[in-house]
Amino acid sequence: MSRYMKVARHSTSVPKNATIILALVFVFGLFTIGFDQGHLFSIVQGAEAFDSMYLHELSHDLRHAAGFPCH
Numbered sequence: 227m228s229r230y231m232k233v234a235r236h237s238t239s240v241p242k243n244a245t246i247i248l249a250l251v252f253v254f255g256l257f258t259i260g261f262d263q264g265h266l267f268s269i270v271q272g273a274e275a276f277d278s279m280y281l282h283e284l285s286h287d288l289r290h291a292a293g294f295p296c297h
């Protein structure tokens with residue numbers, strides 16, 4: 227009679243790389259929604275982006291709902 231024993235190993239910890247990547251995505255999203263006044267589009271659009279503020283206008287209601295001041 228033979229006995230087989232299965233050993234299953236699983237890790238319950240979160241990989242550090244995933245934590246770092248998610249933190250960077252969170253910071254970028256927080257900046258985009260809460261603080262961007264045309265800064266991101268100014269990279270390609272120039273100073274005109276600060277007048278149009280496309281991301282600000284797109285996220286305006288979300289910004290107010292989240293409690294970020296904008297005007």
Ligand SMILES: [Zn+2]
Pocket residue numbers: 286290296297
């Ligand atoms: Zn507003």
